[in-house]
Amino acid sequence: MTQQQQLLEETVSGLFAEMVVPMGRELDIDSDWKTLTQLGIDNIFVGEDEGGFAGSWQDARIVFYHAGRNALALPICETIVAKKLLLDANIELPKGPLTIATAIGSRLEPCADGDGYAFSGSLKAVAWGRISSAIVTACRHHDKDYLLVLSSADGVSSGGRANEAGEPRDNLDFNSAKVLAVSQFDGAEQALWGKAALMRTAQISGALDAALEMSVTHVKGREQFGRPLAKFQAIQQQLAMLAEECAAVNCAAQAAALAEDLGNSRFEIAAAKLRANRSVGSATSIAHQVHGAIGVTGEYNLHRFTQRLWAWRSEFGNDRFWAENLGRQVLAVKDGGLWAHITALSDNHAQQ
Amino acid sequence: MQNFNFTPLKMPPDVASLRRAVRSFLDTELAELKAVDKAQSWAGYSADFSRKLASKGWVGMTWPKALGGSEASALHRYVVIEELLAAGAPVAAHWIADRQSGTLLVRYASEAVQQRFVPAMARGEMFFCIGMSEPNSGSDLASIKTKAHRVDGGWVINGSKLWTTNAHRSQIMIALVRTTAQGQARHAGLSQFIIDLSSEGVKINSIADHLGARHFGEIFFDNVFVSDDMLLGAEGDGWNQVNSELALERSGPERYLSSYRLFAELLESLDGECDDATTQTIGEISADLWTLRQMSMSIAGQLAEGSEPSLEASMVKDLGACFEQNLPHSVQAGIGASIPSDRDSDLSETLSYLLMASPAFSLRGGTREILRGIIARGLGLK
Numbered sequence: 052m053t054q055q056q057q058l059l060e061e062t063v064s065g066l067f068a069e070m071v072v073p074m075g076r077e078l079d080i081d082s083d084w085k086t087l088t089q090l091g092i093d094n095i096f097v098g099e100d101e102g103g104f105a106g107s108w109q110d111a112r113i114v115f116y117h118a119g120r121n122a123l124a125l126p127i128c129e130t131i132v133a134k135k136l137l138l139d140a141n142i143e144l145p146k147g148p149l150t151i152a153t154a155i156g157s158r159l160e161p162c163a164d165g166d167g168y169a170f171s172g173s174l175k176a177v178a179w180g181r182i183s184s185a186i187v188t189a190c191r192h193h194d195k196d197y198l199l200v201l202s203s204a205d206g207v208s209s210g211g212r213a214n215e216a217g218e219p220r221d222n223l224d225f226n227s228a229k230v231l232a233v234s235q236f237d238g239a240e241q242a243l244w245g246k247a248a249l250m251r252t253a254q255i256s257g258a259l260d261a262a263l264e265m266s267v268t269h270v271k272g273r274e275q276f277g278r279p280l281a282k283f284q285a286i287q288q289q290l291a292m293l294a295e296e297c298a299a300v301n302c303a304a305q306a307a308a309l310a311e312d313l314g315n316s317r318f319e320i321a322a323a324k325l326r327a328n329r330s331v332g333s334a335t336s337i338a339h340q341v342h343g344a345i346g347v348t349g350e351y352n353l354h355r356f357t358q359r360l361w362a363w364r365s366e367f368g369n370d371r372f373w374a375e376n377l378g379r380q381v382l383a384v385k386d387g388g389l390w391a392h393i394t395a396l397s398d399n400h401a402q403q
Numbered sequence: 404m405q406n407f408n409f410t411p412l413k414m415p416p417d418v419a420s421l422r423r424a425v426r427s428f429l430d431t432e433l434a435e436l437k438a439v440d441k442a443q444s445w446a447g448y449s450a451d452f453s454r455k456l457a458s459k460g461w462v463g464m465t466w467p468k469a470l471g472g473s474e475a476s477a478l479h480r481y482v483v484i485e486e487l488l489a490a491g492a493p494v495a496a497h498w499i500a501d502r503q504s505g506t507l508l509v510r511y512a513s514e515a516v517q518q519r520f521v522p523a524m525a526r527g528e529m530f531f532c533i534g535m536s537e538p539n540s541g542s543d544l545a546s547i548k549t550k551a552h553r554v555d556g557g558w559v560i561n562g563s564k565l566w567t568t569n570a571h572r573s574q575i576m577i578a579l580v581r582t583t584a585q586g587q588a589r590h591a592g593l594s595q596f597i598i599d600l601s602s603e604g605v606k607i608n609s610i611a612d613h614l615g616a617r618h619f620g621e622i623f624f625d626n627v628f629v630s631d632d633m634l635l636g637a638e639g640d641g642w643n644q645v646n647s648e649l650a651l652e653r654s655g656p657e658r659y660l661s662s663y664r665l666f667a668e669l670l671e672s673l674d675g676e677c678d679d680a681t682t683q684t685i686g687e688i689s690a691d692l693w694t695l696r697q698m699s700m701s702i703a704g705q706l707a708e709g710s711e712p713s714l715e716a717s718m719v720k721d722l723g724a725c726f727e728q729n730l731p732h733s734v735q736a737g738i739g740a741s742i743p744s745d746r747d748s749d750l751s752e753t754l755s756y757l758l759m760a761s762p763a764f765s766l767r768g769g770t771r772e773i774l775r776g777i778i779a780r781g782l783g784l785k
């Protein structure tokens with residue numbers, strides 16, 4: 052880690068830990084959001100002259116990780132990804148919390164008054180949809196890909212059950228809503244989906260580490276049969292397996308962030324999100340098992356992490372989605388097969 | 404809580420050309436090798452191949468030039484060995500010498516001793532084996548009974564070693580033995596010795612595994628004399644030396660690539676076409692494989708910088724062994740619509756071999772349970 056990254060890590064880990072919403076307190080989006088934006092956490096990718104951090108995906112990963120590690124209930128990660136997409140598409144950045152979503156059956160057409168474009172389509176389960184001021188989404192129009200910004204207020208709310216952790220996941224329908232900005236952007240939907248999957252991978256990594264830490268602390272303190280649970284080999288072996296999952300996902304998230312910084316990361320992000328998804332079942336099962344009954348109570352904090360892990364496994368690509376995606380990538384490799392392919396990925400990075 | 408370091412490694416810029424050179428060498432050398440022989444991975448033995456590889460400068464790459472090495476970086480060596488494993492080259496003869504024994508000698512032996520062994524190791528002519536396990540000491544390594552007592556000008560060794568890989572086809576063993584009787588501190592009083600296996604009093608039997616292959620064996624020492632300079636490192640320091648050796652031993656690409664040839668055969672036989680279920684299986688295996696490679700490379704990078712991430716290495720070994728052990732089962736479970744079931748195919752033969760060979764993957768080099776115990780200690784649970 053660079054010195055700058057260490058500084059960033061210290062800042063966000065401290066800040067997010069303080070922002071953890073205590074039980075019963077309502078999320079204070081206004082004041083908490085102000086704190087975050089005053090420190091410029093949402094501007095990781097924004098240039099230094101614009102008051103940003105001029106950061107990389109490796110820097111952003113640090114923020115995502117700590118958001119997961121603290122179960123931070125604010126759309127900071129989504130905002131960072133949305134801003135990066137808009138920067139890449141040369142679109143001016145809107146104010147306020149932003150989010151990202153893909154659309155079903157969407158349509159882009161010139162506005163009747165000839166000024167700009169109008170968008171129609173349904174956005175399902177938009178993370179923090181109604182809380183956000185604007186949504187970044189992708190659309191195809193006349194065989195070209197576009198990235199566009201919609202005002203959340205223009206969406207007609209059609210339900211959308213919150214995710215397992217109680218984070219808003221809103222369905223929003225747009226009917227010839229005027230887009231705030233639009234730009235042609237090749238592969239817009241894949242870019243959006245891939246970056247969002249990288250974000251969730253790093254958040255999963257943080258939440259896994261939090262679940263491990265809580266589990267370790269718990270088994271050291273809780274005694275049965277006259278000694279701490281930590282002294283039982285069955286418990287030790289389970290937690291070693293949990294730690295291995297944490298390590299694997301952490302490594303995958305870091306390597307995917309590096310790959311994204313260096314260019315084409317289709318393979319790495321698919322592999323990393325799939326690896327992260329695959330850890331969730333066994334990791335949450337072990338963390339809850341070693342806690343016993345206290346772990347399933349509302350007043351104990353473990354669920355803040357396990358609920359998010361269950362939710363994030365299906366967001367921006369579940370196991371099946373990424374396994375088919377990655378499997379197809381591997382089957383399509385021609386020269387020299389898979390091994391030549393994955394070594395070329397890391398060797399090409401070496402040359403940059 | 405302990406934080407595990409898995410900083411991603413960026414390979415040095417010039418590895419692509421090295422990789423190409425190794426691949427073109429292997430294309431020629433392995434052209435006649437059958438699929439099931441490639442599947443033996445680092446258990447495949449060919450003294451001839453080891454000599455040819457050494458003549459290219461790819462054995463003992465990191466050792467000093469004065470000892471026949473080329474002072475290459477550990478990462479360049481990493482590239483060579485992962486290429487050898489991915490291709491299924493028969494590397495067993497020199498594997499242990501290259502991976503750990505040579506490095507131990509370079510680290511601990513006197514110059515004269517180094518000159519006696521290391522150049523021959525780098526030429527791929529002198530092979531080493533590791534004598535740790537004994538009939539009554541497996542996981543509980545500190546309980547070993549083989550002992551050495553001092554005599555004029557050296558030591559006399561008595562006892563036996565078991566499960567020694569390549570016992571019957573190596574010239575030299577580096578053995579862990581007791582030099583003082585076991586006292587309160589279990590790990591004290593152990594030392595490492597270099598033993599010439601042609602010495603008087605050494606008796607070796609190979610042991611057939613359940614496939615009939617003879618890759619390991621037992622060795623008996625009956626008053627075997629070794630001279631003073633054959634004590635490796637400091638007397639009584641054997642336990643520490645063995646443990647730092649384990650970081651070299653536990654995180655290399657051989658800890659997740661032992662079944663790779665089956666995956667390669669599968670992809671080859673499918674030739675880009677298969678059903679959705681098989682596509683998913685391929686995706687899952689690929690994600691695990693890619694992640695393990697990142698983990699293993701990260702540790703290689705840390706080792707190259709001089710740190711000793713032994714906890715992380717234990718994690719890679721355990722996850723890697725589970726992966727390479729599960730791979731044959733995933734392939735077997737998926738045989739059907741897309742995966743051909745012809746029993747005479749290379750794929751089928753490779754699968755049979757690996758189903759049977761893979762239980763050893765989580766035993767050799769430290770069992771699953773012992774590795775998880777080490778990780779639990781790192782978590783502060785012990």
Ligand SMILES: Cc1cc2nc3c(=O)[nH]c(=O)nc-3n(C[C@H](O)[C@H](O)[C@H](O)COP(=O)(O)OP(=O)(O)OC[C@H]3O[C@@H](n4cnc5c(N)ncnc54)[C@H](O)[C@@H]3O)c2cc1C
Pocket residue numbers: 532533534535536537540541542543565566567568569619763766767768769770771772773
């Ligand atoms: C193919 C192969 C090659 C080998 N090559 C070499 C070699 O070159 N040199 C060498 O020295 N050795 C070698 N070995 C031996 C290897 O290191 C041992 O097999 C290993 O250390 C386990 O010892 P063991 O077989 O005696 O099993 P045991 O120690 O008897 O263990 C049996 C089972 O009990 C479990 N167990 C043991 N103790 C505990 C505990 N405290 N808590 C929980 N579970 C426990 C183990 O994890 C294992 O599952 C090789 C083994 C194999 C299979």
